[in-house]
Amino acid sequence: MARQLRREDYTVGWVCALPIELVAAQEMLDEEHENLERDPIDNDENLYALGSIGGHNVAIVCLPAGCIGNNPAAAVAAQMRATFKRIRFGLMVGIGGGVPSKGVDIRLGDVVVSQPDKTFGGVVQYDIGKAKPSGFERTGSLNSPPLMLLSAVRQVQAKELRGQSKLAEHVSKLERISKFQRCKTGPDILFEAAYDHEGEETCSKCNTNRQKDREPRDDGELVVTHYGTIASGNQVMRNAAQRDRVSADLKGVLCFEMEAAGLMNSFPCLVVRGICDYADSHKNKLWQAYAAGTAAAWAKEVLSAIPPAQVEKALTVDKAITQAAIKRHLEDDSTYRSNKRARLLHSTGELDESDDNEDNRTSPDDSEGVSSEYDEDNRTSPDDSEEVSSEYDESGSSEDSEQNDPGSESDGQWR
Numbered sequence: 001m002a003r004q005l006r007r008e009d010y011t012v013g014w015v016c017a018l019p020i021e022l023v024a025a026q027e028m029l030d031e032e033h034e035n036l037e038r039d040p041i042d043n044d045e046n047l048y049a050l051g052s053i054g055g056h057n058v059a060i061v062c063l064p065a066g067c068i069g070n071n072p073a074a075a076v077a078a079q080m081r082a083t084f085k086r087i088r089f090g091l092m093v094g095i096g097g098g099v100p101s102k103g104v105d106i107r108l109g110d111v112v113v114s115q116p117d118k119t120f121g122g123v124v125q126y127d128i129g130k131a132k133p134s135g136f137e138r139t140g141s142l143n144s145p146p147l148m149l150l151s152a153v154r155q156v157q158a159k160e161l162r163g164q165s166k167l168a169e170h171v172s173k174l175e176r177i178s179k180f181q182r183c184k185t186g187p188d189i190l191f192e193a194a195y196d197h198e199g200e201e202t203c204s205k206c207n208t209n210r211q212k213d214r215e216p217r218d219d220g221e222l223v224v225t226h227y228g229t230i231a232s233g234n235q236v237m238r239n240a241a242q243r244d245r246v247s248a249d250l251k252g253v254l255c256f257e258m259e260a261a262g263l264m265n266s267f268p269c270l271v272v273r274g275i276c277d278y279a280d281s282h283k284n285k286l287w288q289a290y291a292a293g294t295a296a297a298w299a300k301e302v303l304s305a306i307p308p309a310q311v312e313k314a315l316t317v318d319k320a321i322t323q324a325a326i327k328r329h330l331e332d333d334s335t336y337r338s339n340k341r342a343r344l345l346h347s348t349g350e351l352d353e354s355d356d357n358e359d360n361r362t363s364p365d366d367s368e369g370v371s372s373e374y375d376e377d378n379r380t381s382p383d384d385s386e387e388v389s390s391e392y393d394e395s396g397s398s399e400d401s402e403q404n405d406p407g408s409e410s411d412g413q414w415r
Helices: 019-027 070-083 147-161 167-176 240-249 288-304 308-313 317-348 353-362 376-380
Strands: 012-016 048-053 056-062 089-098 111-114 123-125 128-132 135-138 225-228 230-232 255-257 269-277 386-389
Touching: 012 019, 012 070, 012 288, 019 048, 019 056, 019 089, 019 167, 019 288, 048 288, 056 070, 070 089, 089 288, 089 317, 111 288, 147 225, 147 269, 147 288, 167 288, 255 269, 269 288
Parallel strands: 012 056, 012 089, 089 269, 111 225, 123 230, 230 255
Antiparallel strands: 048 056, 089 255, 111 269, 128 135, 128 386
């Protein structure tokens, strides 16, 4: 009989958005736990799947049917935090649309993991910013994953290099479910970016001459893990030209998805995505279940690399968020004061070239991980620019967009 634990026994929160992602997560559990008894005064509307992985007690939650995007993800995570107050970190695990490039050979079924670089913290919300005469300017910044998770990522990478990864073993656990078998996925085809889909759901009527030639992988490389920046937005990316343009603007992203940006500043987590399509007009559902499985398998791998005793010593999510907010406030306040002083010196003619260079070095546009929301001009000149959500859509029309359409399961993050 399954054990029933207490709320305070759970230290890891796992968030997903689709039923196939929930199934994949549950199949990765080493042990399943009984559901908790509902508190009569509890306002949490989430339903949880509970269990353990690698000695960690994990609470798994899936977004409600018809709810997609960053805001629903943030709301679900907030309720999870309120119910499981001892959670130390989270995992956002599911499917995404890959960005193939000359430098990164991403294939269907591969896994993408959010990893910080000098520009972004692992996830960037690409469709929020300001419409200026000079063009669209992305604003805001998102937190990096907790250091404990990033350290575990290094351990997983080392195991991969030594040929000790258990990813394939974890993926094989899903083969008992027909929908998750790789043989049910169909061919992995990448078309030229300029070639749009023809026909109905499958690519059976698409011109094979417009396929891109790629070297076949060895059998031992059926699933490859990539680490870098994940682009998060409130619309499905299904246009190859826009995909490549956004990726170029952001100096190279590995995949697109729709929930992570809603979590990074309110639910410290690592984002793990299985690639189910190429974020182009040829997207379909054939690879979704398998990709959900590879993402869940990698999440199990990273959890297994973290000693449970180390997690127990870590800050709870609430304390970590408070600490991060204080740090951001201090950084933003320091930047604001520096810029205000520079403007004052400019206005009085007292700013020399060296002062100007110093101001440039400390501006929020050039500082790593510093939000520009405290920019004095941004706050006092609303007529100069307007905060908008950009769809990177040249037509500017939202009538044909797939944003937040609860009537179609194909919407949401590559749904």
